[in-house]
Amino acid sequence: MxxxxxxxxxxxxxxxxxxxxxxxxxxxxxxxxxxxxxxxxxxxxxxxxxxxxxxxxxxxxxxxxxxxxxxxxxxxxxxxxxxxxxxxxxxxxxxxxxxxxxxxxxxxxxxxxxxxxxxxxxxxxxxxxxxxxxxxxxxxxxxxxxxxxxxxxxxxxxxxxxxxxxxxxxSQLDAVTAVSGSGPAYVFYVVDAMVEAGVLLGLPRTTATELAVQTMYGAATMLAETQDHPVLLRERVSSPGGTTVAALRQLDDHGVRAAFLTAMEAAARRSAELASGQL
Structure with missing residues:
Protein backbone atom coordinates (compact mmCIF):
# COMPACT_ATOMS: atom_id res chain seq x y z
CA MET A 1 0.00 0.00 0.00
CA SER A 171 -18.57 10.91 33.25
CA GLN A 172 -19.51 14.35 31.89
CA LEU A 173 -19.88 13.33 28.24
CA ASP A 174 -23.63 12.77 28.54
CA ALA A 175 -23.99 16.38 29.65
CA VAL A 176 -21.69 17.49 26.84
CA THR A 177 -23.90 15.64 24.39
CA ALA A 178 -26.95 17.48 25.70
CA VAL A 179 -25.32 20.91 25.54
CA SER A 180 -23.08 20.94 22.48
CA GLY A 181 -23.54 17.61 20.71
CA SER A 182 -27.27 18.14 20.25
CA GLY A 183 -26.99 21.91 20.70
CA PRO A 184 -26.88 22.92 17.01
CA ALA A 185 -30.32 21.36 16.55
CA TYR A 186 -31.73 23.63 19.28
CA VAL A 187 -30.32 26.67 17.49
CA PHE A 188 -31.75 25.56 14.15
CA TYR A 189 -35.09 24.97 15.87
CA VAL A 190 -35.16 28.50 17.29
CA VAL A 191 -34.07 30.09 14.00
CA ASP A 192 -36.77 28.18 12.15
CA ALA A 193 -39.36 29.51 14.62
CA MET A 194 -38.05 33.05 14.18
CA VAL A 195 -38.29 32.76 10.40
CA GLU A 196 -41.85 31.45 10.59
CA ALA A 197 -42.77 34.31 12.91
CA GLY A 198 -41.30 36.80 10.44
CA VAL A 199 -43.36 35.30 7.62
CA LEU A 200 -46.47 35.38 9.82
CA LEU A 201 -45.84 39.09 10.42
CA GLY A 202 -45.59 39.80 6.71
CA LEU A 203 -41.91 39.52 5.82
CA PRO A 204 -40.77 37.67 2.68
CA ARG A 205 -39.28 34.32 3.69
CA THR A 206 -35.86 35.18 2.27
CA THR A 207 -35.78 38.43 4.26
CA ALA A 208 -37.00 36.75 7.44
CA THR A 209 -34.33 34.06 7.04
CA GLU A 210 -31.53 36.56 6.51
CA LEU A 211 -32.64 38.59 9.52
CA ALA A 212 -32.92 35.55 11.80
CA VAL A 213 -29.66 33.89 10.75
CA GLN A 214 -27.57 37.05 11.02
CA THR A 215 -29.18 37.93 14.35
CA MET A 216 -28.26 34.51 15.74
CA TYR A 217 -24.74 34.74 14.33
CA GLY A 218 -24.25 38.25 15.66
CA ALA A 219 -25.57 37.40 19.10
CA ALA A 220 -23.29 34.35 19.33
CA THR A 221 -20.33 36.49 18.24
CA MET A 222 -21.12 39.03 20.97
CA LEU A 223 -21.17 36.27 23.57
CA ALA A 224 -17.84 34.91 22.36
CA GLU A 225 -16.04 38.22 21.98
CA THR A 226 -17.32 40.17 24.99
CA GLN A 227 -17.29 37.22 27.42
CA ASP A 228 -20.20 38.94 29.16
CA HIS A 229 -22.83 36.85 30.93
CA PRO A 230 -25.87 36.11 28.72
CA VAL A 231 -28.15 37.74 31.27
CA LEU A 232 -26.18 41.00 31.07
CA LEU A 233 -26.32 41.03 27.27
CA ARG A 234 -30.03 40.24 27.34
CA GLU A 235 -30.69 43.13 29.75
CA ARG A 236 -28.94 45.53 27.40
CA VAL A 237 -31.53 44.73 24.73
CA SER A 238 -34.49 44.87 27.12
CA SER A 239 -35.65 48.46 27.59
CA PRO A 240 -38.22 48.90 30.40
CA GLY A 241 -41.71 48.57 29.00
CA GLY A 242 -40.33 47.88 25.51
CA THR A 243 -40.88 45.32 22.79
CA THR A 244 -38.19 42.89 23.96
CA VAL A 245 -39.53 42.73 27.51
CA ALA A 246 -43.00 42.03 26.14
CA ALA A 247 -41.65 39.18 24.02
CA LEU A 248 -39.55 37.69 26.83
CA ARG A 249 -42.57 37.77 29.13
CA GLN A 250 -44.42 35.55 26.65
CA LEU A 251 -41.51 33.12 26.49
CA ASP A 252 -41.49 32.88 30.29
CA ASP A 253 -45.29 32.51 30.43
CA HIS A 254 -45.04 29.59 28.00
CA GLY A 255 -42.29 27.89 29.98
CA VAL A 256 -39.65 28.04 27.26
CA ARG A 257 -36.72 28.06 29.73
CA ALA A 258 -38.15 25.07 31.60
CA ALA A 259 -38.76 23.28 28.29
CA PHE A 260 -35.10 23.72 27.33
CA LEU A 261 -33.97 22.30 30.66
CA THR A 262 -36.29 19.33 30.31
CA ALA A 263 -35.24 18.75 26.70
CA MET A 264 -31.56 18.76 27.54
CA GLU A 265 -32.11 16.41 30.48
CA ALA A 266 -33.81 14.06 28.00
CA ALA A 267 -30.84 14.29 25.64
CA ALA A 268 -28.39 13.47 28.45
CA ARG A 269 -30.58 10.59 29.61
CA ARG A 270 -30.73 9.14 26.09
CA SER A 271 -26.96 9.47 25.77
CA ALA A 272 -26.56 7.45 28.97
CA GLU A 273 -28.93 4.80 27.60
CA LEU A 274 -26.84 4.50 24.45
CA ALA A 275 -23.69 4.15 26.55
CA SER A 276 -25.31 1.31 28.49
CA GLY A 277 -25.90 -0.60 25.25
CA GLN A 278 -29.53 0.38 24.56
CA LEU A 279 -28.92 1.17 20.89
Missing part, protein backbone atom coordinates in the same frame (compact mmCIF):
# COMPACT_ATOMS: atom_id res chain seq x y z
CA UNK A 2 1.46 3.36 -0.96
CA UNK A 3 0.62 6.49 1.01
CA UNK A 4 0.13 9.89 -0.55
CA UNK A 5 -0.98 13.31 0.57
CA UNK A 6 -1.23 16.88 -0.59
CA UNK A 7 2.36 17.53 0.59
CA UNK A 8 5.59 15.54 0.31
CA UNK A 9 5.80 12.86 2.99
CA UNK A 10 8.49 13.09 5.63
CA UNK A 11 10.06 10.02 7.30
CA UNK A 12 8.68 10.97 10.72
CA UNK A 13 5.30 12.25 9.54
CA UNK A 14 2.46 11.11 11.77
CA UNK A 15 0.18 8.60 10.06
CA UNK A 16 -3.55 8.74 10.74
CA UNK A 17 -6.14 6.17 9.69
CA UNK A 18 -9.73 7.38 9.30
CA UNK A 19 -12.14 4.49 9.76
CA UNK A 20 -15.46 5.84 8.53
CA UNK A 21 -15.57 8.88 6.28
CA UNK A 22 -19.16 10.00 6.59
CA UNK A 23 -20.08 13.61 7.28
CA UNK A 24 -18.06 14.02 10.48
CA UNK A 25 -15.14 11.85 9.39
CA UNK A 26 -14.78 13.90 6.23
CA UNK A 27 -15.04 17.15 8.21
CA UNK A 28 -12.10 16.11 10.38
CA UNK A 29 -10.07 14.93 7.41
CA UNK A 30 -10.77 18.22 5.62
CA UNK A 31 -9.63 20.15 8.69
CA UNK A 32 -6.37 18.22 8.86
CA UNK A 33 -5.69 18.79 5.17
CA UNK A 34 -6.26 22.53 5.63
CA UNK A 35 -4.04 22.51 8.72
CA UNK A 36 -1.16 21.01 6.77
CA UNK A 37 0.71 19.40 9.67
CA UNK A 38 -0.44 15.82 9.15
CA UNK A 39 1.28 14.61 6.01
CA UNK A 40 0.22 10.97 5.69
CA UNK A 41 -3.25 9.53 6.09
CA UNK A 42 -5.35 6.62 4.89
CA UNK A 43 -9.13 6.25 4.78
CA UNK A 44 -11.42 3.28 5.05
CA UNK A 45 -15.19 2.93 4.83
CA UNK A 46 -17.69 0.10 4.47
CA UNK A 47 -18.75 1.88 1.28
CA UNK A 48 -15.61 1.32 -0.78
CA UNK A 49 -16.76 3.73 -3.48
CA UNK A 50 -17.17 6.46 -0.87
CA UNK A 51 -13.69 5.75 0.52
CA UNK A 52 -12.18 5.96 -2.97
CA UNK A 53 -13.94 9.28 -3.65
CA UNK A 54 -12.76 10.79 -0.37
CA UNK A 55 -9.21 9.52 -0.91
CA UNK A 56 -9.08 11.13 -4.35
CA UNK A 57 -10.63 14.37 -3.10
CA UNK A 58 -8.12 14.85 -0.26
CA UNK A 59 -5.03 13.16 -1.65
CA UNK A 60 -5.24 10.22 0.76
CA UNK A 61 -4.98 6.46 0.29
CA UNK A 62 -8.00 4.15 0.51
CA UNK A 63 -7.56 0.72 2.09
CA UNK A 64 -9.47 -1.95 4.03
CA UNK A 65 -9.70 -1.17 7.74
CA UNK A 66 -7.24 -3.84 8.88
CA UNK A 67 -4.63 -2.64 6.39
CA UNK A 68 -5.30 1.01 7.23
CA UNK A 69 -4.50 0.61 10.93
CA UNK A 70 -1.43 -1.60 10.51
CA UNK A 71 0.97 1.31 10.06
CA UNK A 72 -1.07 4.11 11.67
CA UNK A 73 0.14 6.08 14.68
CA UNK A 74 -3.39 7.40 15.31
CA UNK A 75 -6.66 5.67 14.44
CA UNK A 76 -9.86 7.70 14.25
CA UNK A 77 -13.03 5.65 14.73
CA UNK A 78 -15.85 7.51 12.98
CA UNK A 79 -18.32 4.73 12.24
CA UNK A 80 -21.89 4.49 13.49
CA UNK A 81 -22.21 2.99 17.00
CA UNK A 82 -24.02 -0.08 15.73
CA UNK A 83 -21.07 -0.86 13.41
CA UNK A 84 -18.40 -0.52 16.10
CA UNK A 85 -18.27 -4.11 17.37
CA UNK A 86 -17.72 -5.51 13.88
CA UNK A 87 -15.04 -2.92 13.15
CA UNK A 88 -13.15 -3.60 16.38
CA UNK A 89 -13.14 -7.33 15.62
CA UNK A 90 -11.71 -6.54 12.20
CA UNK A 91 -8.88 -4.25 13.31
CA UNK A 92 -7.95 -5.56 16.78
CA UNK A 93 -5.24 -7.98 15.69
CA UNK A 94 -3.74 -5.48 13.24
CA UNK A 95 -3.50 -2.42 15.46
CA UNK A 96 0.04 -1.10 15.73
CA UNK A 97 1.54 -1.31 19.26
CA UNK A 98 1.50 2.14 20.84
CA UNK A 99 -1.14 3.50 18.48
CA UNK A 100 -3.62 6.04 19.81
CA UNK A 101 -7.29 5.29 19.15
CA UNK A 102 -9.67 8.27 19.06
CA UNK A 103 -13.39 7.51 18.87
CA UNK A 104 -16.13 9.97 17.93
CA UNK A 105 -18.87 7.34 18.09
CA UNK A 106 -21.69 8.49 20.36
CA UNK A 107 -22.55 6.21 23.27
CA UNK A 108 -19.50 3.95 22.93
CA UNK A 109 -17.53 4.11 26.18
CA UNK A 110 -13.76 3.98 26.51
CA UNK A 111 -14.14 0.77 28.55
CA UNK A 112 -16.08 -0.87 25.69
CA UNK A 113 -13.29 -0.01 23.27
CA UNK A 114 -10.50 -1.05 25.63
CA UNK A 115 -12.09 -4.45 26.23
CA UNK A 116 -12.12 -5.17 22.49
CA UNK A 117 -8.71 -3.78 21.57
CA UNK A 118 -5.25 -5.12 22.53
CA UNK A 119 -4.38 -4.78 26.22
CA UNK A 120 -3.01 -1.36 27.08
CA UNK A 121 -4.32 0.45 23.98
CA UNK A 122 -4.58 4.20 24.55
CA UNK A 123 -8.16 5.33 23.90
CA UNK A 124 -9.56 8.86 23.86
CA UNK A 125 -13.24 9.59 23.33
CA UNK A 126 -14.18 12.76 21.47
CA UNK A 127 -17.60 14.38 21.15
CA UNK A 128 -17.59 16.89 18.26
CA UNK A 129 -20.63 18.72 16.89
CA UNK A 130 -21.74 19.48 13.36
CA UNK A 131 -20.36 23.05 13.10
CA UNK A 132 -17.05 21.22 12.69
CA UNK A 133 -18.13 21.02 9.05
CA UNK A 134 -17.44 24.77 8.73
CA UNK A 135 -14.47 24.86 11.10
CA UNK A 136 -16.52 26.28 13.98
CA UNK A 137 -17.23 23.20 16.03
CA UNK A 138 -16.45 22.43 19.62
CA UNK A 139 -15.26 19.04 20.80
CA UNK A 140 -15.02 17.54 24.27
CA UNK A 141 -12.33 14.90 24.75
CA UNK A 142 -12.03 12.33 27.55
CA UNK A 143 -9.15 10.01 28.33
CA UNK A 144 -9.54 6.28 28.69
CA UNK A 145 -7.72 4.19 31.28
CA UNK A 146 -4.44 3.87 29.37
CA UNK A 147 -4.34 7.29 27.69
CA UNK A 148 -1.52 9.56 28.82
CA UNK A 149 -1.52 13.34 28.99
CA UNK A 150 0.37 13.30 25.70
CA UNK A 151 -2.30 11.10 24.12
CA UNK A 152 -5.00 13.55 25.16
CA UNK A 153 -2.96 16.41 23.73
CA UNK A 154 -2.65 14.57 20.42
CA UNK A 155 -6.41 14.03 20.33
CA UNK A 156 -6.98 17.70 21.09
CA UNK A 157 -4.60 18.67 18.28
CA UNK A 158 -6.54 16.44 15.91
CA UNK A 159 -9.93 17.88 16.82
CA UNK A 160 -8.74 21.50 17.04
CA UNK A 161 -8.46 21.66 13.25
CA UNK A 162 -12.27 21.87 13.17
CA UNK A 163 -12.88 24.29 16.07
CA UNK A 164 -12.37 24.60 19.80
CA UNK A 165 -11.62 21.73 22.18
CA UNK A 166 -12.26 21.16 25.89
CA UNK A 167 -11.13 18.24 28.07
CA UNK A 168 -13.67 16.69 30.46
CA UNK A 169 -13.98 13.49 32.51
CA UNK A 170 -15.81 10.78 30.62
Missing amino acids: SETSGAPAEPDARRIAFLGVGMMGEALLSGLVRDGRVLRFVVSDRDEERAAQIAEKYGATAAPAAEAVAAADTVLLAVKPQSMAELLDEIGAHLRPGALVVSIAAGITAAYLEQRLPEGTAVVRAMPNTPALVGEGITAVSAGTHASHGDVQQAQELMRTCGKVVAVPE
Whole structure:
Protein backbone atom coordinates (compact mmCIF):
# COMPACT_ATOMS: atom_id res chain seq x y z
CA MET A 1 0.00 0.00 0.00
CA SER A 2 1.46 3.36 -0.96
CA GLU A 3 0.62 6.49 1.01
CA THR A 4 0.13 9.89 -0.55
CA SER A 5 -0.98 13.31 0.57
CA GLY A 6 -1.23 16.88 -0.59
CA ALA A 7 2.36 17.53 0.59
CA PRO A 8 5.59 15.54 0.31
CA ALA A 9 5.80 12.86 2.99
CA GLU A 10 8.49 13.09 5.63
CA PRO A 11 10.06 10.02 7.30
CA ASP A 12 8.68 10.97 10.72
CA ALA A 13 5.30 12.25 9.54
CA ARG A 14 2.46 11.11 11.77
CA ARG A 15 0.18 8.60 10.06
CA ILE A 16 -3.55 8.74 10.74
CA ALA A 17 -6.14 6.17 9.69
CA PHE A 18 -9.73 7.38 9.30
CA LEU A 19 -12.14 4.49 9.76
CA GLY A 20 -15.46 5.84 8.53
CA VAL A 21 -15.57 8.88 6.28
CA GLY A 22 -19.16 10.00 6.59
CA MET A 23 -20.08 13.61 7.28
CA MET A 24 -18.06 14.02 10.48
CA GLY A 25 -15.14 11.85 9.39
CA GLU A 26 -14.78 13.90 6.23
CA ALA A 27 -15.04 17.15 8.21
CA LEU A 28 -12.10 16.11 10.38
CA LEU A 29 -10.07 14.93 7.41
CA SER A 30 -10.77 18.22 5.62
CA GLY A 31 -9.63 20.15 8.69
CA LEU A 32 -6.37 18.22 8.86
CA VAL A 33 -5.69 18.79 5.17
CA ARG A 34 -6.26 22.53 5.63
CA ASP A 35 -4.04 22.51 8.72
CA GLY A 36 -1.16 21.01 6.77
CA ARG A 37 0.71 19.40 9.67
CA VAL A 38 -0.44 15.82 9.15
CA LEU A 39 1.28 14.61 6.01
CA ARG A 40 0.22 10.97 5.69
CA PHE A 41 -3.25 9.53 6.09
CA VAL A 42 -5.35 6.62 4.89
CA VAL A 43 -9.13 6.25 4.78
CA SER A 44 -11.42 3.28 5.05
CA ASP A 45 -15.19 2.93 4.83
CA ARG A 46 -17.69 0.10 4.47
CA ASP A 47 -18.75 1.88 1.28
CA GLU A 48 -15.61 1.32 -0.78
CA GLU A 49 -16.76 3.73 -3.48
CA ARG A 50 -17.17 6.46 -0.87
CA ALA A 51 -13.69 5.75 0.52
CA ALA A 52 -12.18 5.96 -2.97
CA GLN A 53 -13.94 9.28 -3.65
CA ILE A 54 -12.76 10.79 -0.37
CA ALA A 55 -9.21 9.52 -0.91
CA GLU A 56 -9.08 11.13 -4.35
CA LYS A 57 -10.63 14.37 -3.10
CA TYR A 58 -8.12 14.85 -0.26
CA GLY A 59 -5.03 13.16 -1.65
CA ALA A 60 -5.24 10.22 0.76
CA THR A 61 -4.98 6.46 0.29
CA ALA A 62 -8.00 4.15 0.51
CA ALA A 63 -7.56 0.72 2.09
CA PRO A 64 -9.47 -1.95 4.03
CA ALA A 65 -9.70 -1.17 7.74
CA ALA A 66 -7.24 -3.84 8.88
CA GLU A 67 -4.63 -2.64 6.39
CA ALA A 68 -5.30 1.01 7.23
CA VAL A 69 -4.50 0.61 10.93
CA ALA A 70 -1.43 -1.60 10.51
CA ALA A 71 0.97 1.31 10.06
CA ALA A 72 -1.07 4.11 11.67
CA ASP A 73 0.14 6.08 14.68
CA THR A 74 -3.39 7.40 15.31
CA VAL A 75 -6.66 5.67 14.44
CA LEU A 76 -9.86 7.70 14.25
CA LEU A 77 -13.03 5.65 14.73
CA ALA A 78 -15.85 7.51 12.98
CA VAL A 79 -18.32 4.73 12.24
CA LYS A 80 -21.89 4.49 13.49
CA PRO A 81 -22.21 2.99 17.00
CA GLN A 82 -24.02 -0.08 15.73
CA SER A 83 -21.07 -0.86 13.41
CA MET A 84 -18.40 -0.52 16.10
CA ALA A 85 -18.27 -4.11 17.37
CA GLU A 86 -17.72 -5.51 13.88
CA LEU A 87 -15.04 -2.92 13.15
CA LEU A 88 -13.15 -3.60 16.38
CA ASP A 89 -13.14 -7.33 15.62
CA GLU A 90 -11.71 -6.54 12.20
CA ILE A 91 -8.88 -4.25 13.31
CA GLY A 92 -7.95 -5.56 16.78
CA ALA A 93 -5.24 -7.98 15.69
CA HIS A 94 -3.74 -5.48 13.24
CA LEU A 95 -3.50 -2.42 15.46
CA ARG A 96 0.04 -1.10 15.73
CA PRO A 97 1.54 -1.31 19.26
CA GLY A 98 1.50 2.14 20.84
CA ALA A 99 -1.14 3.50 18.48
CA LEU A 100 -3.62 6.04 19.81
CA VAL A 101 -7.29 5.29 19.15
CA VAL A 102 -9.67 8.27 19.06
CA SER A 103 -13.39 7.51 18.87
CA ILE A 104 -16.13 9.97 17.93
CA ALA A 105 -18.87 7.34 18.09
CA ALA A 106 -21.69 8.49 20.36
CA GLY A 107 -22.55 6.21 23.27
CA ILE A 108 -19.50 3.95 22.93
CA THR A 109 -17.53 4.11 26.18
CA ALA A 110 -13.76 3.98 26.51
CA ALA A 111 -14.14 0.77 28.55
CA TYR A 112 -16.08 -0.87 25.69
CA LEU A 113 -13.29 -0.01 23.27
CA GLU A 114 -10.50 -1.05 25.63
CA GLN A 115 -12.09 -4.45 26.23
CA ARG A 116 -12.12 -5.17 22.49
CA LEU A 117 -8.71 -3.78 21.57
CA PRO A 118 -5.25 -5.12 22.53
CA GLU A 119 -4.38 -4.78 26.22
CA GLY A 120 -3.01 -1.36 27.08
CA THR A 121 -4.32 0.45 23.98
CA ALA A 122 -4.58 4.20 24.55
CA VAL A 123 -8.16 5.33 23.90
CA VAL A 124 -9.56 8.86 23.86
CA ARG A 125 -13.24 9.59 23.33
CA ALA A 126 -14.18 12.76 21.47
CA MET A 127 -17.60 14.38 21.15
CA PRO A 128 -17.59 16.89 18.26
CA ASN A 129 -20.63 18.72 16.89
CA THR A 130 -21.74 19.48 13.36
CA PRO A 131 -20.36 23.05 13.10
CA ALA A 132 -17.05 21.22 12.69
CA LEU A 133 -18.13 21.02 9.05
CA VAL A 134 -17.44 24.77 8.73
CA GLY A 135 -14.47 24.86 11.10
CA GLU A 136 -16.52 26.28 13.98
CA GLY A 137 -17.23 23.20 16.03
CA ILE A 138 -16.45 22.43 19.62
CA THR A 139 -15.26 19.04 20.80
CA ALA A 140 -15.02 17.54 24.27
CA VAL A 141 -12.33 14.90 24.75
CA SER A 142 -12.03 12.33 27.55
CA ALA A 143 -9.15 10.01 28.33
CA GLY A 144 -9.54 6.28 28.69
CA THR A 145 -7.72 4.19 31.28
CA HIS A 146 -4.44 3.87 29.37
CA ALA A 147 -4.34 7.29 27.69
CA SER A 148 -1.52 9.56 28.82
CA HIS A 149 -1.52 13.34 28.99
CA GLY A 150 0.37 13.30 25.70
CA ASP A 151 -2.30 11.10 24.12
CA VAL A 152 -5.00 13.55 25.16
CA GLN A 153 -2.96 16.41 23.73
CA GLN A 154 -2.65 14.57 20.42
CA ALA A 155 -6.41 14.03 20.33
CA GLN A 156 -6.98 17.70 21.09
CA GLU A 157 -4.60 18.67 18.28
CA LEU A 158 -6.54 16.44 15.91
CA MET A 159 -9.93 17.88 16.82
CA ARG A 160 -8.74 21.50 17.04
CA THR A 161 -8.46 21.66 13.25
CA CYS A 162 -12.27 21.87 13.17
CA GLY A 163 -12.88 24.29 16.07
CA LYS A 164 -12.37 24.60 19.80
CA VAL A 165 -11.62 21.73 22.18
CA VAL A 166 -12.26 21.16 25.89
CA ALA A 167 -11.13 18.24 28.07
CA VAL A 168 -13.67 16.69 30.46
CA PRO A 169 -13.98 13.49 32.51
CA GLU A 170 -15.81 10.78 30.62
CA SER A 171 -18.57 10.91 33.25
CA GLN A 172 -19.51 14.35 31.89
CA LEU A 173 -19.88 13.33 28.24
CA ASP A 174 -23.63 12.77 28.54
CA ALA A 175 -23.99 16.38 29.65
CA VAL A 176 -21.69 17.49 26.84
CA THR A 177 -23.90 15.64 24.39
CA ALA A 178 -26.95 17.48 25.70
CA VAL A 179 -25.32 20.91 25.54
CA SER A 180 -23.08 20.94 22.48
CA GLY A 181 -23.54 17.61 20.71
CA SER A 182 -27.27 18.14 20.25
CA GLY A 183 -26.99 21.91 20.70
CA PRO A 184 -26.88 22.92 17.01
CA ALA A 185 -30.32 21.36 16.55
CA TYR A 186 -31.73 23.63 19.28
CA VAL A 187 -30.32 26.67 17.49
CA PHE A 188 -31.75 25.56 14.15
CA TYR A 189 -35.09 24.97 15.87
CA VAL A 190 -35.16 28.50 17.29
CA VAL A 191 -34.07 30.09 14.00
CA ASP A 192 -36.77 28.18 12.15
CA ALA A 193 -39.36 29.51 14.62
CA MET A 194 -38.05 33.05 14.18
CA VAL A 195 -38.29 32.76 10.40
CA GLU A 196 -41.85 31.45 10.59
CA ALA A 197 -42.77 34.31 12.91
CA GLY A 198 -41.30 36.80 10.44
CA VAL A 199 -43.36 35.30 7.62
CA LEU A 200 -46.47 35.38 9.82
CA LEU A 201 -45.84 39.09 10.42
CA GLY A 202 -45.59 39.80 6.71
CA LEU A 203 -41.91 39.52 5.82
CA PRO A 204 -40.77 37.67 2.68
CA ARG A 205 -39.28 34.32 3.69
CA THR A 206 -35.86 35.18 2.27
CA THR A 207 -35.78 38.43 4.26
CA ALA A 208 -37.00 36.75 7.44
CA THR A 209 -34.33 34.06 7.04
CA GLU A 210 -31.53 36.56 6.51
CA LEU A 211 -32.64 38.59 9.52
CA ALA A 212 -32.92 35.55 11.80
CA VAL A 213 -29.66 33.89 10.75
CA GLN A 214 -27.57 37.05 11.02
CA THR A 215 -29.18 37.93 14.35
CA MET A 216 -28.26 34.51 15.74
CA TYR A 217 -24.74 34.74 14.33
CA GLY A 218 -24.25 38.25 15.66
CA ALA A 219 -25.57 37.40 19.10
CA ALA A 220 -23.29 34.35 19.33
CA THR A 221 -20.33 36.49 18.24
CA MET A 222 -21.12 39.03 20.97
CA LEU A 223 -21.17 36.27 23.57
CA ALA A 224 -17.84 34.91 22.36
CA GLU A 225 -16.04 38.22 21.98
CA THR A 226 -17.32 40.17 24.99
CA GLN A 227 -17.29 37.22 27.42
CA ASP A 228 -20.20 38.94 29.16
CA HIS A 229 -22.83 36.85 30.93
CA PRO A 230 -25.87 36.11 28.72
CA VAL A 231 -28.15 37.74 31.27
CA LEU A 232 -26.18 41.00 31.07
CA LEU A 233 -26.32 41.03 27.27
CA ARG A 234 -30.03 40.24 27.34
CA GLU A 235 -30.69 43.13 29.75
CA ARG A 236 -28.94 45.53 27.40
CA VAL A 237 -31.53 44.73 24.73
CA SER A 238 -34.49 44.87 27.12
CA SER A 239 -35.65 48.46 27.59
CA PRO A 240 -38.22 48.90 30.40
CA GLY A 241 -41.71 48.57 29.00
CA GLY A 242 -40.33 47.88 25.51
CA THR A 243 -40.88 45.32 22.79
CA THR A 244 -38.19 42.89 23.96
CA VAL A 245 -39.53 42.73 27.51
CA ALA A 246 -43.00 42.03 26.14
CA ALA A 247 -41.65 39.18 24.02
CA LEU A 248 -39.55 37.69 26.83
CA ARG A 249 -42.57 37.77 29.13
CA GLN A 250 -44.42 35.55 26.65
CA LEU A 251 -41.51 33.12 26.49
CA ASP A 252 -41.49 32.88 30.29
CA ASP A 253 -45.29 32.51 30.43
CA HIS A 254 -45.04 29.59 28.00
CA GLY A 255 -42.29 27.89 29.98
CA VAL A 256 -39.65 28.04 27.26
CA ARG A 257 -36.72 28.06 29.73
CA ALA A 258 -38.15 25.07 31.60
CA ALA A 259 -38.76 23.28 28.29
CA PHE A 260 -35.10 23.72 27.33
CA LEU A 261 -33.97 22.30 30.66
CA THR A 262 -36.29 19.33 30.31
CA ALA A 263 -35.24 18.75 26.70
CA MET A 264 -31.56 18.76 27.54
CA GLU A 265 -32.11 16.41 30.48
CA ALA A 266 -33.81 14.06 28.00
CA ALA A 267 -30.84 14.29 25.64
CA ALA A 268 -28.39 13.47 28.45
CA ARG A 269 -30.58 10.59 29.61
CA ARG A 270 -30.73 9.14 26.09
CA SER A 271 -26.96 9.47 25.77
CA ALA A 272 -26.56 7.45 28.97
CA GLU A 273 -28.93 4.80 27.60
CA LEU A 274 -26.84 4.50 24.45
CA ALA A 275 -23.69 4.15 26.55
CA SER A 276 -25.31 1.31 28.49
CA GLY A 277 -25.90 -0.60 25.25
CA GLN A 278 -29.53 0.38 24.56
CA LEU A 279 -28.92 1.17 20.89
